[in-house]
Amino acid sequence: MDAAFAEYLDEFTRRDWETLDPDAVADPVRVAVVGLGWFAREWALPGIARSAYTEATVVTDVDAGAVEAVAAERDLTGVTPEELRSGAAADEYDAVYVATPNATHLEYVEAAAAQGKAVLCEKPLEVTPERARELVAACHDAGVPLMVGYRMQTDPAVRRLRDLLDAGVAGDVIHVHATMSQTMLGELGSDTDQWRLDPELSGGCAVMDLGVYPLNTTRFALREDPVRVSGRTRSEHEAFADVDEHASFRLEFPGDVDAFCTVSQNAQHASRLEVTGTDARLILDPAFYEREDRGFAVVRDGTRVDVDFEQVHQIEEEFAYFGHQLLAGEPFHADGEHALTDMRALDGVYESAETGRPVELGD
Structure with a gap:
């Protein structure tokens, strides 16, 4: 690990947004x-x-x-x-x-x-x-x-990944692969009378409940918004008859960077984000679940470096940021306008799944 690389991993869990004591x-x-x-x-x-x-x-x-x-x-x-x-x-x-x-x-x-x-x-x-x-x-x-x-935006692992991308450690980003899956009726309880399975309450299941994580985390890491989406959804079991059980979608970002995402509410537990560039791969695995430690690795020139860092309580970090910004009189990064971009993209995934055609994302 060279000095320039190590510089971005020092004090891994630092709160780079914190100005108050x-x-x-x-x-x-x-x-x-x-x-x-x-x-x-x-x-x-x-x-x-x-x-x-x-x-x-x-x-x-x-x-x-x-x-x-x-x-x-x-x-x-x-x-x-x-x-x-x-x-x-x-x-x-x-x-x-x-x-x-x-x-x-x-x-x-x-x-x-x-x-x-x-x-x-x-x-x-x-x-x-x-x-x-x-x-x-x-x-x-x-x-x-x-x-x-x-x-995910206040999780130090994601913020350090973005720091490394900003510093050019990965070179030019070529593509992103992300996956998030769980056996929902096992991990969240076996009762099928729950709001995620009601399209009127949830708006959808796999894409809305899980797909928003790889979508938004990729946007945050790349500092870019997708310009086009395409997707496919499917449901195999009766409990998911009214919603999407599994989904895969492609996000096209400026510069011809593609993110390929898969999500499922009825598959083996998995959570991974991998950004591949011309010079290195940056990997979060596990990535998205609050109830498991995040893993962080960099692969460059045939060498893999797994970073050992102190894990934080992910939700504590989120609320600390929320309260800090209010007390400091500072704006939030993940504000409503930012979230509307996700809503357009999620809606576009469903539209593409229905029509079989890519969907352009306008302003």
Whole structure:
């Protein structure tokens, strides 16, 4: 490993966005958590608590039992969704984190915006580009900041990969390969009565739920947006009769760089991103799942270097960035306009899968 290469890997987990002293934060951003599914309970709430810049104060969900249990366990204020939307507890939070099924994001974001609260909304933004644009407009018109939950963008492994690409370590990027798969009905529970399998709530399954990860992470790493997409989807099992079980898609980026992505909700667990250039390959494997350590490797001139680094709590990093930027008065990178590009691309994958033709992505 030469000195120039090592320079970009020193202090691997550094927060290159951080300008405030986390130890000096007296009043962290108070967050209302909307939606208490497994991800919010097991990852988001612990991440908020671990971050020096945020604290959870209010929780809500359509499941009153979940609200009561989580509020009691964490000493938080529990409210009904109607109370949250009406602003009944608005003086107890500064920001709203929306982690509900995709088709319900808009109503909660609109309520938060009307209350003048900053918003962190999970991705994808909504079920259609049209509803996503309404969501972004609601925050814009109310003058409230909107961040979208692309946790990969604050993961140090992804940021270091982008640093190396910026430094030219890979040379000219030729193509990207990415894959993300899981046995959804095993890893997330065997119950088929879940929102991801309802197209009205999810907007789709494999592409919407998993495809957004390789799509957005590739955009972030390359600092480019796709100009054309093509895709194919298929479903083999009854549980996935109304949504896409498996999908593959191609993203065409400026400079004739192609990203080839495969995702599945019913295949062996896998998570990998590989960027191949004229001089080196940069590999994240595992890459996308919050519940497993990331692996980082560089292959150059026949030599593979696996970087050993201290793993971070991926959701802590996301909420630390969210709270830090609010307290510092700085904008978010993954804002609503950024997320709308993903919505157009995801919609284009489905359109291409239906028509069999590539889809051009306009502004």
